[in-house]
Amino acid sequence: xxxxxxxxxxxxxxxxxxxxxxxxxxxxxxxxxxxxxxxxxxxxxxxxxxxxxxxxxxxxxxxxxxxxxxxxxxxxxxxxxxxxxxxxxxxxxxxxxxxxxxxxxxxxxxxxxxxxxxxxxxxxxxxxxxxxxxxxxxxxxxxxxxxxxxxxxxxxxxxxxxxxxxxxxxxxxxxxxxxxxxxxxxxxxxxxxxxxxxxxxxxxxxxxxxxxxxxxxxxxxxxxxxxxxxxxxxxxxxxxxxxxxxxxxxxxxxxxxxxxxxxxxxxxxxxxxxxxxxxxxxxxxxxxxxxxxxxxxxxxxxxxxxxxxxxxxxxxxxxxxxxxxxxxxxxxxxxxxxxxxxxxxxxxxxxxxxxxxxxxxxxxxxxxxxxxxxxxxxxxxxxxxxxxxxxxxxxxxxxxxxxxxxxxxxxxxxxxxxxxxxxxxxxxxxxxxxxxxxxxxxxxxxxxxxxxxxxxxxxxxxxxxxxxxxxxxxxxxxxxxxxxxxxxxxxxxxxxxxxxxxxxxxxxxxxxxxxxxxxxxxxxxxxxxxxxxxxxxxxxxxxxxxxxxxxxxxxxxxxxxxxxxxxxxxxxxxxxxxxxxxxxxxxxxxxxxxxxxxxxxxxxxxxxxxxxxxxxxxxxxxxxxxxxxxxxxxxxxxxxxxxxxxxxxxxxxxxxxxxxxxxxxxxxxxxxxxxxxxxxxxxxxxxxxxxxxxxxxxxxxxxxxxxxxxxxxxxxxxxxxxxxxxxxxxxxxxxxxxxxxxxxxxxxxxxxxxxxxxxxxxxxxxxxxxxxxxxxxxxxxxxxxxxxxxxxxxxxxxxxxxxxxxxxxxxxxxxxxxxxxxxxxxxxxxxxxxxxxxxxxxxxxxxxxxxxxxxxxxxxxxxxxxxxxxxxxxxxxxxxxxxxxxxxxxxxxxxxxxxxxxxxxxxxxxxxxxxxxxxxxxxxxxxxxxxxx
Numbered sequence: 001x002x003x004x005x006x007x008x009x010x011x012x013x014x015x016x017x018x019x020x021x022x023x024x025x026x027x028x029x030x031x032x033x034x035x036x037x038x039x040x041x042x043x044x045x046x047x048x049x050x051x052x053x054x055x056x057x058x059x060x061x062x063x064x065x066x067x068x069x070x071x072x073x074x075x076x077x078x079x080x081x082x083x084x085x086x087x088x089x090x091x092x093x094x095x096x097x098x099x100x101x102x103x104x105x106x107x108x109x110x111x112x113x114x115x116x117x118x119x120x121x122x123x124x125x126x127x128x129x130x131x132x133x134x135x136x137x138x139x140x141x142x143x144x145x146x147x148x149x150x151x152x153x154x155x156x157x158x159x160x161x162x163x164x165x166x167x168x169x170x171x172x173x174x175x176x177x178x179x180x181x182x183x184x185x186x187x188x189x190x191x192x193x194x195x196x197x198x199x200x201x202x203x204x205x206x207x208x209x210x211x212x213x214x215x216x217x218x219x220x221x222x223x224x225x226x227x228x229x230x231x232x233x234x235x236x237x238x239x240x241x242x243x244x245x246x247x248x249x250x251x252x253x254x255x256x257x258x259x260x261x262x263x264x265x266x267x268x269x270x271x272x273x274x275x276x277x278x279x280x281x282x283x284x285x286x287x288x289x290x291x292x293x294x295x296x297x298x299x300x301x302x303x304x305x306x307x308x309x310x311x312x313x314x315x316x317x318x319x320x321x322x323x324x325x326x327x328x329x330x331x332x333x334x335x336x337x338x339x340x341x342x343x344x345x346x347x348x349x350x351x352x353x354x355x356x357x358x359x360x361x362x363x364x365x366x367x368x369x370x371x372x373x374x375x376x377x378x379x380x381x382x383x384x385x386x387x388x389x390x391x392x393x394x395x396x397x398x399x400x401x402x403x404x405x406x407x408x409x410x411x412x413x414x415x416x417x418x419x420x421x422x423x424x425x426x427x428x429x430x431x432x433x434x435x436x437x438x439x440x441x442x443x444x445x446x447x448x449x450x451x452x453x454x455x456x457x458x459x460x461x462x463x464x465x466x467x468x469x470x471x472x473x474x475x476x477x478x479x480x481x482x483x484x485x486x487x488x489x490x491x492x493x494x495x496x497x498x499x500x501x502x503x504x505x506x507x508x509x510x511x512x513x514x515x516x517x518x519x520x521x522x523x524x525x526x527x528x529x530x531x532x533x534x535x536x537x538x539x540x541x542x543x544x545x546x547x548x549x550x551x552x553x554x555x556x557x558x559x560x561x562x563x564x565x566x567x568x569x570x571x572x573x574x575x576x577x578x579x580x581x582x583x584x585x586x587x588x589x590x591x592x593x594x595x596x597x598x599x600x601x602x603x604x605x606x607x608x609x610x611x612x613x614x615x616x617x618x619x620x621x622x623x624x625x626x627x628x629x630x631x632x633x634x635x636x637x638x639x640x641x642x643x644x645x646x647x648x649x650x651x652x653x654x655x656x657x658x659x660x661x662x663x664x665x666x667x668x669x670x671x672x673x674x675x676x677x678x679x680x681x682x683x684x685x686x687x688x689x690x691x692x693x694x695x696x697x698x699x700x701x702x703x704x705x706x707x708x709x710x711x712x713x714x715x716x717x718x719x720x721x722x723x724x725x726x727x728x729x730x731x732x733x734x735x736x737x738x739x740x741x742x743x744x745x746x747x748x749x750x751x752x753x754x755x756x757x758x759x760x761x762x763x764x765x766x767x768x769x770x771x772x773x774x775x776x777x778x779x780x781x782x783x784x785x786x787x788x789x790x791x792x793x794x795x796x797x798x799x800x801x802x803x804x805x806x807x808x809x810x811x812x813x814x815x816x817x818x819x820x821x822x823x824x825x826x827x828x829x830x831x832x833x834x835x836x837x838x839x840x841x842x843x844x845x846x847x848x849x850x851x852x853x854x855x856x857x858x859x860x861x862x863x864x865x866x867x868x869x870x871x872x873x874x875x876x877x878x879x880x881x882x883x884x885x886x887x888x889x890x891x892x893x894x895x896x897x898x899x900x901x902x903x904x905x906x907x908x909x910x911x912x913x914x915x916x917x918x919x920x921x922x923x924x925x926x927x928x929x930x931x932x933x
Contacts, residue, residue, distance in 0.1 A: 013196025040189035043226030067144030075389020078149035113388025117601030119155030127888030143175035147391030162894035191223025390424035411440030465679030469506030501681030631863030659834030697834030
């Protein structure tokens with residue numbers, strides 16, 4: 001239970017707010033979960049609603065905590081306070097989650113404190129399957145939580161489903177507007193309406209209130225309940241009766257804190273000192289504050305006058321009556337008294353066992369430059385980084401820079417703070433710190449680091465068009481100082497270019513490639529980065545035949561990377577396989593990246609991995625599986641508070657195959673507009689490819705040719721090669737012989753180098769389209785034979801359709817029916833409606849009516865249920881499934897119950913049998929050698 005005794009406050013005029021609180025409680029009682037953000041200005045009644053929430057939750061286990069302003073620099077401090085009752089369950093967590101949360105809390109130096117893994121660990125702890133009572137977690141003043149705790153708890157709030165947990169935050173409006181709680185349900189609390197506000201004032205006032213006075217007070221306070229409560233006690237009988245003027249101004253809004261500050265200032269000096277120590281010490285530990293009080297000539301007994309005024313309580317530690325009291329105490333004290341308080345508190349902390357709290361108090365006590373303290377803060381920042389406390393690291397390094405006597409140290413520490421802020425996602429702040437560092441006295445190596453950081457910040461700020469050139473410049477700066485870092489910066493530049501592509505400004509893939517190949521000249525014993533760099537650079541600079549060996553070597557090297565390296569360079573594996581026209585290698589690489597991302601909890605790498613997996617499912621004609629992938633992309637994007645509305649646009653290729661013309665055109669238009677604004681070329685190229693597929697399916701060949709030529713226009717590796725087959729198909733229908741023969745020549749050159757079934761199938765099919773002679777039939781037959789050895793079934797279906805169309809045009813109706821029937825049945829089974837209709841019309845022209853087939857419905861499971869069913873059928877336990885899907889094991893069990901009901905099974909063994917035809921099998925690492933011949 002909560003250690004805080006709720007303070008009852010009047011809740012007149014709050015019927016709609018109370019109804020929302022009851023909804024939250026009922027959600028958790030009925031087996032679900034609920035999250036709510038209560039937002040409003042100071043004193044508007046948020047804390048009173050939280051008190052009432054505890055009363056409503058009489059059957060719940062309750063954990064209540066407050067955000068504490070002085071804790072802002074202590075990473076995961078708030079989360080640690082909340083998790084304390086569950087610490088005994090940490091050893092039972094899945095290994096990645098256990099390692100992350102132990103590292104975050106400083107319990108282990110070996111884990112990886114990824115913020116989303118910490119959030120997932122918290123979710124798993126809260127979803128304790130043994131717990132019998134529902135759980136209510138209340139966080140008042142959540143805007144004062146440290147950044148890492150708030151991120152983890154917001155993640156939990158977005159993932160709660162079937163854990164029987166109610167999570168409720170109270171925040172000020174400014175914080176809610178900053179986006180930390182983006183996507184979470186909100187309850188906006190405003191001042192009371194006129195009549196309830198008057199009732200509250202007259203009920204609380206010790207004497208009758210003149211109607212005109214009540215009207216003036218309510219208007220001045222905008223119905224703020226705390227202001228009304230305070231004024232009811234503070235105004236004299238004469239003022240309430242209208243016989244004396246009212247104070248001017250009345251304490252409203254932010255002035256409520258001023259009223260509390262006035263009360264504090266009237267207290268004895270030793271009481272103010274004890275209150276200040278309590279406000280400045282985030283642990284609120286009585287023993288710590290008592291020792292500090294003794295150093296300042298007072299004691300906790302001095303708090304008695306403040307308790308009499310109900311400003312503070314010492315029943316359970318030290319609890320302030322209202323969060324604004326703590327704020328009034330701390331902000332109302334003079335800077336000198338605050339420094340004295342922090343210095344006294346620092347002397348009670350052992351720097352050997354709690355270096356960060358000691359450093360925090362010492363830093364806040366410092367008056368001028370102090371290198372010893374600055375170095376200590378830098379050391380604390382290093383510890384914070386080891387726990388993934390990037391926001392805390394930012395604050396510690398910034399303060400360290402302020403206390404640095406030497407200008408070089410000040411600039412270097414500001415640069416470190418900028419880097420930490422970028423890792424924390426505070427990109428605007430990171431850019432500001434970077435500018436301050438660059439205006440300082442940076443050494444040459446640090447200037448190169450600053451250049452590199454500038455490029456990364458621009459990339460994450462949505463200024464992707466500038467990032468590749470900035471990163472290339474950084475690589476050139478590193479070249480004479482540290483060639484190894486220079487080559488890593490070049491690979492990072494390529495990674496940025498893969499996102500920007502044709503939107504890139506100031507450089508090109510060819511330029512980056514030339515610089516990279518020059519840097520690699522004469523290198524012996526190439527590192528992993530060097531091998532990847534050579535492969536990618538060769539794709540941009542060399543002819544394909546010359547580049548292919550380097551591409552193959554890069555692909556083989558990528559397969560041997562560690563999970564952390566895979567998630568760092570997640571772009572390259574699938575793209576290299578694409579460039580080699582190798583579906584088997586592509587499948588292997590996609591699975592490799594997805595597995596590594598899930599193991600590492602690397603959500604930012606998992607998003608593109610899932611998109612690549614969706615592309616693979618589309619090519620294999622498994623549209624329902626692709627839809628599942630897109631659903632998970634949106635799900636995890638929402639979980640991290642990401643740009644959901646943009647990711648919703650990225651399923652255009654699937655919609656194009658499904659023949660959803662209006663949706664495709666609308667999404668392509670929006671994709672191009674948004675991606676152009678953010679300098680992201682990859683989504684634009686995907687949109688062009690989607691338009692190509694759509695127009696081909698609809699039989700609009702001039703439009704298809706235009707889109708395919710646009711896709712090929714920039715000659716970008718990893719993309720233009722996939723435009724070539726569509727150019728051949730559309731150009732032959734438009735009578736553009738030159739375009740068709742030029743594209744065929746490039747296809748032949750690539751196919752003869754890679755020799756994969758997919759490449760050879762494309763070569764023979766396009767030869768059949770272009771030649772139209774005695775060799776045409778054998779060309780199509782060869783194409784079908786090769787495509788039958790490739791997993792990408794959409795290309796086989798397209799080949800049957802094109803072959804059937806050629807046979808019909810040559811008046812071989814009986815033979816044409818065989819091919820067109822195969823095409824129609826394949827397309828219809830996939831759900832490729834436009835191509836199925838194109839096949840049906842061709843088949844009708846031969847005199848045969850097409851039969852309607854059932855489209856794969858994936859057992860009528862939802863996208864989430866299908867994910868869980870496949871993973872459970874593959875033998876994963878509920879905790880393992882939860883780790884992969886970023887949900888709690890309890891939610892997994894909830895969905896499994898529904899899956900069993902829908903499929904009519906009673907065990908996981910039966911589920912595995914039902915899912916056997918749906919479960920996708922993948923190659924092992926040992927199989928990979930066959931992909932890179």
